[in-house]
Amino acid sequence: MCRVVCLLAFVSVLGLAAEALDNGLALKPTMGWLHWERFMCNTDCEGDPDNCISERLYMQMADMMVKEGWKEAGYEYVCIDDCWPSRQRDAQGRLQADPKRFPRGIKKLADYVHSKGLKLGIYADVGKNTCAGYPGSLGYYETDAQTFADWGVDLLKFDGCYMDWTLLGEGYINMSKALNKTGRSILYSCEWPLYEWPFRKPNYTAIRETCNHWRNFNDVYDSWSSVKSILEWTASHQDIIVPSAGPGGWNDPDMLVIGNFGLSHDQQESQMALWAIMAAPLLMSNDLRNICPRSKELLQNRHIIDISQDPVGKQGYRSAKVDSFEVWERPLSKNRLAIAVLNNQEIGGPRGFVIRAAPGWKICDPKCNVTQILPQYKEMGVQTQQSKMVISVNPSGTALLTVTPFSSDFTGLHKLHWENTSIRHKHGTIL
Numbered sequence: 253m254c255r256v257v258c259l260l261a262f263v264s265v266l267g268l269a270a271e272a273l274d275n276g277l278a279l280k281p282t283m284g285w286l287h288w289e290r291f292m293c294n295t296d297c298e299g300d301p302d303n304c305i306s307e308r309l310y311m312q313m314a315d316m317m318v319k320e321g322w323k324e325a326g327y328e329y330v331c332i333d334d335c336w337p338s339r340q341r342d343a344q345g346r347l348q349a350d351p352k353r354f355p356r357g358i359k360k361l362a363d364y365v366h367s368k369g370l371k372l373g374i375y376a377d378v379g380k381n382t383c384a385g386y387p388g389s390l391g392y393y394e395t396d397a398q399t400f401a402d403w404g405v406d407l408l409k410f411d412g413c414y415m416d417w418t419l420l421g422e423g424y425i426n427m428s429k430a431l432n433k434t435g436r437s438i439l440y441s442c443e444w445p446l447y448e449w450p451f452r453k454p455n456y457t458a459i460r461e462t463c464n465h466w467r468n469f470n471d472v473y474d475s476w477s478s479v480k481s482i483l484e485w486t487a488s489h490q491d492i493i494v495p496s497a498g499p500g501g502w503n504d505p506d507m508l509v510i511g512n513f514g515l516s517h518d519q520q521e522s523q524m525a526l527w528a529i530m531a532a533p534l535l536m537s538n539d540l541r542n543i544c545p546r547s548k549e550l551l552q553n554r555h556i557i558d559i560s561q562d563p564v565g566k567q568g569y570r571s572a573k574v575d576s577f578e579v580w581e582r583p584l585s586k587n588r589l590a591i592a593v594l595n596n597q598e599i600g601g602p603r604g605f606v607i608r609a610a611p612g613w614k615i616c617d618p619k620c621n622v623t624q625i626l627p628q629y630k631e632m633g634v635q636t637q638q639s640k641m642v643i644s645v646n647p648s649g650t651a652l653l654t655v656t657p658f659s660s661d662f663t664g665l666h667k668l669h670w671e672n673t674s675i676r677h678k679h680g681t682i683l
């Protein structure tokens with residue numbers, strides 16, 4: 253009896269996320285592909301027909317998603333970013349696709365994507381113009397929402413350029429209502445907090461009621477420094493943003509750039525592991541027609557995707573920084589825990605990191621089962637509170653593990669104990 257009461261008390265102390273936008277979508281972090289980081293605003297279909305923003309690009313990505321196992325792995329949305337529209341609205345004030353680059357129009361493109369069992373995402377802006385200067389939706393929220401619904405669009409990424417910041421909330425809320433009014437379920441991806449942070453702390457309760465995910469920080473670039481800056485921003489704001497994530501609404505640290513040019517393989521593993529820990533949307537921006545097999549295998553790794561898509565939907569957080577390692581944890585269903593250990597020392601070779609249960613770290617009392625997922629899959633087997641596990645992590649790489657408790661009365665999170673790693677180096681044991 254007491255156990256039930258204690259458990260309930262514990263859950264309420266942890267704090268359930270506020271009400272999510274009630275459109276039945278994004279109960280797990282969105283998975284798909286989004287053109288921006290890789291293809292940007294390339295409109296030169298004469299000079300660069302294979303890489304320009306055109307209906308062909310999305311049709312080819314949809315083909316690849318089905319043919320190459322992406323859809324089966326869970327990637328579902330094929331998303332258009334900026335630079336798709338014509339510079340002018342039509343005579344009825346509706347947005348229209350650029351007629352040269354989208355000769356068949358968005359509705360036909362949506363039909364094509366749907367015929368593959370996938371969903372189509374589109375892009376617009378809460379302000380006067382999109383970031384690249386195309387027509388914005390300010391003053392046209394209902395018209396644009398209805399246009400997207402008529403076309404059969406499934407997701408809207410709504411940017412925040414060219415908008416008076418004091419009206420951001422109103423604009424994002426009005427568009428959310430306009431989407432609802434169409435009666436079509438359209439996943440709503442916002443950038444409200446990103447554009448509000450320079451002026452004041454955003455109201456995440458209101459954001460969660462309005463949007464299915466929301467960008468908080470700068471655009472991701474194809475570089476390790478960019479990925480690192482996003483992780484650092486997230487960790488340094490985690491007390492504010494982590495509680496707002498949960499089924500129906502997620503913090504969005506921007507696209508996965510895995511499979512491009514700027515990240516080493518270890519860094520790609522770090523991005524994948526930590527995006528899963530952060531319960532982030534997994535929106536790849538890469539060229540699925542030409543991607544290296546190791547990057548593909550990483551992006552389709554079902555153990556990592558299982559962590560990302562865990563049904564409890566709690567976002568992880570950084571729990572320790574020690575000796576140029578960062579430790580991140582994410583609570584999973586069935587009282588399991590995912591742990592990521594990032595080696596931030598960008599010099600030298602692999603370094604060992606010791607994981608040992610602290611007294612009171614109940615997840616391994618009396619026993620737990622540990623599985624390493626990155627850098628390679630390895631069942632580390634049954635451990636006890638006395639166990640000491642040493643994992644090897646490459647510079648700017650990440651080791652990812654899951655811990656499954658055996659005890660039936662384990663009721664929640666208990667921080668791991670981080671041994672001073674410079675002492676442990678002298679032991680030199682790597683399991």
Ligand SMILES: *[C@@H]1O[C@H](CO)[C@@H](O)[C@H](O)[C@H]1NC(C)=O
Pocket residue numbers: 274275276431432433434435436437438
């Ligand atoms: C619109 O909102 C209502 C109430 O919040 C909800 O029940 C309904 O499912 C929503 N409809 C769509 C299409 O999102």
Ligand SMILES: *[C@@H]1O[C@H](CO)[C@@H](O)[C@H](O)[C@H]1NC(C)=O
Pocket residue numbers: 391419422423426
């Ligand atoms: C939002 O909608 C309200 C009510 O219709 C309106 O008064 C307000 O001007 C709108 N704000 C924006 C930014 O569109």
Ligand SMILES: *[C@@H]1O[C@H](CO)[C@@H](O)[C@H](O)[C@H]1NC(C)=O
Pocket residue numbers: 455457458461
């Ligand atoms: C934040 O938004 C919520 C929901 O819209 C509202 O109830 C609350 O008063 C707002 N908080 C602040 C500090 O404005």
Ligand SMILES: *[C@@H]1O[C@H](CO)[C@@H](O)[C@H](O)[C@H]1NC(C)=O
Pocket residue numbers: 621622623631633634
């Ligand atoms: C530990 O986990 C692994 C991976 O899920 C599983 O194959 C193995 O059977 C588990 N061991 C025990 C003792 O439950």
Ligand SMILES: *[C@@H]1O[C@H](CO)[C@@H](O)[C@H](O)[C@H]1NC(C)=O
Pocket residue numbers: 574575672673674675
């Ligand atoms: C770790 O141990 C070394 C060697 O004993 C010591 O110099 C260092 O200050 C310790 N670091 C921390 C973070 O405790």
